Amino acid sequence: MNELELKKLWQTTNDKLEESFVINKNNADDITQVRVHSILGSMKPIKIFTLLIGILWVSIGMIALSSIYLNSFSEANKFFLFSASIQVGLTAMALFVYLYQLITIYQVDITDPIIRTQEKLASLKTTTLWVTRILFLQLPVWTTFWWNETMLTDWGILQWVGTLFFTISFTAIAIWLFFNIKYENRNKKWFQLIFSGKEWTPLMKSMELLEQVEEYKE
Structure with a gap:
């Protein structure tokens, strides 16, 4: 076999290897997209x-609160009314985020480019963190909805100390979580305790799969 034939054989082999690599890369993309879509x-x-x-x-909350505000506001327990209003308002905000997430999940298509799927996953990750922050802001009002005006006149110092201790503690926890629930803390135990199950684990698994594909391409 002369030099020219060797060069032709080398070129042919090289072309086949490159073609095989492209096919494998495309197959890896398709398989990953299918897995991500399923997850x-x-x-x-x-x-x-x-x-x-x-x-x-x-x-139910909005109907009940509207009735109180319109028909019996002056007689209503203001602590309960304002606490319930805050709770319902924050829950409504969280529902809009959930609706956005559900629409985003349904928009993920196996035919999308990986970069587009990654953008949607990043959006789901960010909104999941935000909706959790919003829901934890409800903690303080769960300690105040049962307050009433008679507490102001009939309660002693020890009763107020105990009650305020729980309210201030829940408020501090809510504020701390609001500012510390972020992706950078995902490996901490308290974060993993909060974020587990069907709303977080599939998302992380999907992101890892796409990252592995990007590493394979490189």
Whole structure:
């Protein structure tokens, strides 16, 4: 075999290897997109269930609160009324985020470029962190909804100390979580305790799969 034939054989082999690499890369992209689509699909039931329960809760709350504000505001327990209003308002905000997430999940398509899927996953990650922050802001009002005006005249110092201790503690926890729930803390135990299950684990698994594909390409 002369030099020219060797060069032709080398070129042919090289072309086949490059073609095989391209095919494998495309197959890896397609398989990963299918897996990501399936994993994200597992999040749909819990999102739909949460959305439906949340809508029912907020609807009942808004109807009840509207009736109180319009018909018996002067006689109503203001502590309960304002606490319930804050709770319902924050829950309504969270529902809009859940609705956005559900729409985003349904928009993920196996034919999308990986970069586009990554953008949607990044959006789901960010909104999941935000909706959790919003929901934790409800903590303080769960300690104040039962307060009433007779507390101001009938309670002693020890009763107020105990009550305010719980309210201030819950407020401090809510504020701390609001500012510390961020992706950089994902490896901390308290973060992993909060973020686990069907609303977080599939998202992280999907992101890892896409990152592995990007590393394979490189």
